[in-house]
Amino acid sequence: DGGITQSPKYLFRKEGQNVTLSCEQNLNHDAMYWYRQDPGQGLRLIYYSQIVNDFQKGDIAEGYSVSREKKESFPLTVTSAQKNPTAFYLCASRGVGLGGTEAFFGQGTRLTVV
Amino acid sequence: SQQGEEDPQALSIQEGENATMNCSYKTSINNLQWYRQNSGRGLVHLILIRSNEREKHSGRLRVTLDTSKKSSSLLITASRAADTASYFCATDAGYGNKLVFGAGTILRVKS
Numbered sequence: 030d031g032g033i034t035q036s037p038k039y040l041f042r043k044e045g046q047n048v049t050l051s052c053e054q055n056l057n058h059d060a061m062y063w064y065r066q067d068p069g070q071g072l073r074l075i076y077y078s079q080i081v082n083d084f085q086k087g088d089i090a091e092g093y094s095v096s097r098e099k100k101e102s103f104p105l106t107v108t109s110a111q112k113n114p115t116a117f118y119l120c121a122s123r124g125v126g127l128g129g130t131e132a133f134f135g136q137g138t139r140l141t142v143v
Numbered sequence: 144s145q146q147g148e149e150d151p152q153a154l155s156i157q158e159g160e161n162a163t164m165n166c167s168y169k170t171s172i173n174n175l176q177w178y179r180q181n182s183g184r185g186l187v188h189l190i191l192i193r194s195n196e197r198e199k200h201s202g203r204l205r206v207t208l209d210t211s212k213k214s215s216s217l218l219i220t221a222s223r224a225a226d227t228a229s230y231f232c233a234t235d236a237g238y239g240n241k242l243v244f245g246a247g248t249i250l251r252v253k254s
Binding site: 069077085087088119121132135136137 | 149173174176178183184185186187188191193231233235237241242243244245246247249
């Protein structure tokens with residue numbers, strides 16, 4: 030089945046640790062995105078990538094890093110520089126099409142600092 | 144910065160009533176999209192309307208777009224308890240594939 034998979038579903042991080050969230054898609058999509066969602070809030074864009082080996086900062090990139098070495102994969106690292114990382118993280122992907130295309134989302138990773 | 148701003152923030156209606164949510168945005172867009180999110184889950188795409196379109200329908204959903212006012216509305220007709228969710232608009236400016244979401248409207252449909 031085609032889709033977008035995030036793992037793990039729940040992640041606990043100690044203060045000062047870096048953690049990496051996984052996002053994999055088999056939809057052959059060029060563009061991939063990472064969003065952060067805080068309780069009762071909308072989605073804020075962290076990073077996005079249009080193509081392999083290329084990515085751009087979103088609105089809240091500080092304290093995060095990404096890589097795009099393969100078309101299928103877009104992992105997000107939450108570094109110790111991110112002071113308030115507890116949130117729900119969503120990954121999305123979409124294809125390129127004239128007039129725009131819909132995005133497909135994973136089921137999210139809930140990160141908690143302990 | 145958030146591109147889309149939804150209104151109202153929360154909406155509570157009875158089953159069978161219609162629900163209308165509005166979205167305003169600030170810059171030119173290539174298309175505007177509406178998504179639904181059930182609590183604690185990922186978002187699901189509902190409908191996409193392009194900048195040269197004014198209205199679009201999908202089942203019980205009706206979306207309008209007014210580019211002169213930089214606003215869009217989502218109408219859900221004959222609502223059901225299962226429509227209870229958060230609804231988000233997202234703007235796509237085209238070049239660069241940046242997809243920016245608003246803060247969302249929480250819809251509660253009471254049975």
